Amino acid sequence: MRPFLKSFLVGMLGGMVGLVLLLPVVRKELIVSHHNPPMQGPSLRPVALRINVPPALATEGICDFSVAAARALPSVVSITVRYGHREEGRGDIFQWFRNPFFGPQEGKGSGVIYRSDGYVLTNNHVVEGAEEVWVTLQDNRSFPAEVVGTYAPADLAVLKIDATDLPVLPLADSDAARVGAWVLAVGNPLELGATVTAGIISAKGRDIDIIEDNYAIESFIQTDAVVNPGNSGGALVDVEGRLLGINTAIATSTGFYEGYSFAIPVNLAKKIADDIIAWGSYQRGFLGINITELDDELAERLGLDVTRGVVVTGVVPGSAAEDAGIQLNDVIVAVDGKPVTSAPALLEYVGRARIGQTLHLTLDRHGKKHQIAVVLRGIE
Numbered sequence: 001m002r003p004f005l006k007s008f009l010v011g012m013l014g015g016m017v018g019l020v021l022l023l024p025v026v027r028k029e030l031i032v033s034h035h036n037p038p039m040q041g042p043s044l045r046p047v048a049l050r051i052n053v054p055p056a057l058a059t060e061g062i063c064d065f066s067v068a069a070a071r072a073l074p075s076v077v078s079i080t081v082r083y084g085h086r087e088e089g090r091g092d093i094f095q096w097f098r099n100p101f102f103g104p105q106e107g108k109g110s111g112v113i114y115r116s117d118g119y120v121l122t123n124n125h126v127v128e129g130a131e132e133v134w135v136t137l138q139d140n141r142s143f144p145a146e147v148v149g150t151y152a153p154a155d156l157a158v159l160k161i162d163a164t165d166l167p168v169l170p171l172a173d174s175d176a177a178r179v180g181a182w183v184l185a186v187g188n189p190l191e192l193g194a195t196v197t198a199g200i201i202s203a204k205g206r207d208i209d210i211i212e213d214n215y216a217i218e219s220f221i222q223t224d225a226v227v228n229p230g231n232s233g234g235a236l237v238d239v240e241g242r243l244l245g246i247n248t249a250i251a252t253s254t255g256f257y258e259g260y261s262f263a264i265p266v267n268l269a270k271k272i273a274d275d276i277i278a279w280g281s282y283q284r285g286f287l288g289i290n291i292t293e294l295d296d297e298l299a300e301r302l303g304l305d306v307t308r309g310v311v312v313t314g315v316v317p318g319s320a321a322e323d324a325g326i327q328l329n330d331v332i333v334a335v336d337g338k339p340v341t342s343a344p345a346l347l348e349y350v351g352r353a354r355i356g357q358t359l360h361l362t363l364d365r366h367g368k369k370h371q372i373a374v375v376l377r378g379i380e
Contacts, residue, residue, distance in 0.1 A: 068184055069196045071241030074138050074167040076234055078188045079109040079122055079145075079159075081130035110187035110234035111135060111159065112243060114273055116166045118143075120159040121273055122233030123248055124150045127157050135161050138194060149276035151284075153215040154351070155248055156269055157233075158276045169235065172242035174265035177201055177221065185225035185247055185261065187234025199225030199261075207344040208262060210249050215284075219348035220262035221245045227261035236263040245269070271352045285355045285376030287326075288319020293343050294331055302329055306364050308341050309333040324374040327365065334362035350376070 083105050109126035113119075120135055127133050133145040143161035150157040181201050189195055203222040211218055221236065227250045236245035245263030252258045275282045292298075294309045302311070309331040315322050332340050336359060340346050353359060355378045363370040 063182075063198075065182070065184055065196070065198055065239060068237055068239050068241040069186070072169060072184060072186045072235055072237045072243075073194055073196065075113045075169045075243075076138070076186045076188075076194060077111045077113060077120060078136040078193070079111045079120075079126055079233060080134045080136070081107045081109070081127055082132040082134075083107070083129060084131045108188065108191070108230045109232045110230065110247070112233070112235045112246065113166045113168055114158070115277075116164065116168050118161045118163045118166065119148070119273070119277060120145065120161065121246055121269060122157050122159060123246065124152045124155045124157045126233050127159070128152070133159060135159060137163075137166070149280050149282070151272050151276070151282040153211060153213040154217045154264065154268065154272055154282075155211055156246065156264060156272050158273050169237065169241065169243040171266050171270060172238050172240075172244040174221065174244055174267045177204065177238070177244055177265075179203060182239050183221075183223055183225060183244060184237045184239075185223070185227055185231065185234060185263075186237060187227075187231030187247060189226075189228040189230040191230065197226040199223045202260065204265075205342050205345040205348070206262060207342075208249065208251065210262075217268065217347050217351045219265060219268065219344035220248065221265055223261055223263065224259060225261055226257045228257050229255065265348065268348050268352055283355050283378065284351060285353050285357060286320065286379060287350055287359075287374060287376065288316035288321040289326060290314030290316075291332075291343050291346065302331075303366065304331060304364060305367060306331060306333060308339075309364060310340055310343050310346050320374050320377045324361075324372050326361070326363070326372060326374070329365075330370075331364040332361055333364050333369075336360050337362075 109122060111120045111122035114121045127147055133147060134142055135145045136142045143163055145159040145161050148158040148160050179201050182198060183201055184196055184198050186196050200223065201221060202224050206220045206222045207218040208220065227247055231247055234247045235243055236247050238244050243266050245266050246269050247261065247263045249262040250257055251260040272282045290313045291310045292313050294307060294311050296307050298311060299307045312326060312328060312330045315326055315328060332346060334340055335349055353376055355376055357376050359374050359376065361372045361374060363372055
């Protein structure tokens with residue numbers, strides 16, 4: 001686990017208010033300036049109010065997220081988990097998350113209603129090891145929850161409660177989400193109850209090495225929305241109130257929000273959740289390769305004229321990749337016609353495909369392009 005992320009897996013909740021809390025020095029300056037007397041001179045005041053803001057936008061409520069928040073809040077739940085006992089000698093980040101403020105027998109998290117007939121999404125680390133799981137809706141009704149299934153390598157879990165006609169958010173297309181777009185994080189941080197914060201998408205396809213599993217799928221949506229303990233499993237939504245991701249982690253050295261948070265893209269979460277609901281487990285397809293990202297130095301060493309893509313560093317014997325003819329040092333530059341620019345993006349794309357599905361890979365092999373069809377297989 002990287003040093004700056006050695007702490008805790010938590011669900012996210014982001015806010016514009018958090019933007020002024022990122023650095024103590026900035027916050028201090030803002031507080032001091034709040035008490036300073038206003039600048040004098042009629043010519044300065046209009047400029048200060050209008051700088052870089054077109055007059056039309058200043059009156060249209062361009063940053064009013066109340067509609068999206070109203071749509072999202074009823075679909076986000078609070079999750080309480082209870083444990084029979086703590087494992088002796090275990091002091092990892094998951095244990096801290098479960099009990100940052102509560103006694104050693106209880107933990108808190110968030111979840112998102114996925115289907116109106118009682119299916120709820122949350123993070124695996126929220127419910128892992130729990131003997132009891134309770135889901136509390138926004139209207140304060142509480143239900144015991146069954147853990148239908150989990151997939152730890154993607155940190156996702158599906159719960160089921162005995163309720164119907166529950167409010168459900170429409171799903172966004174996380175592939176179409178743009179860096180710089182506004183988003184809301186909705187969850188239950190620090191025992192505060194349902195809370196909404198806002199931020200922007202800072203990056204996509206982010207791998208932060210926080211899931212310690214050989215089969216980990218990390219292709220997070222990174223935002224600067226405020227997220228704290230208790231928000232794991234909550235909703236990341238777009239400005240139209242559509243579910244964009246499941247808030248999962250923060251980059252922190254203290255255990256609390258320090259500027260960056262991460263969410264599982266909804267396109268990946270949907271595939272995993274649908275499989276768990278239908279089959280009881282995630283039906284994941286594999287290419288059967290080891291990969292690393294291409295950079296300028298590696299491209300020069302391999303004699304390539306491309307600098308973006310994913311390099312095949314190993315091919316599993318008897319795998320789908322070997323049968324399709326993929327070779328060591330092949331560079332995957334596209335899949336199904338879509339550019340592949342990072343290893344996390346490729347892992348996510350393959351993770352959303354079905355066992356038996358054919359993927360069409362574009363390879364750069366010693367400077368020549370090759371088209372290869374690969375039929376995905378499960379783990380035998």
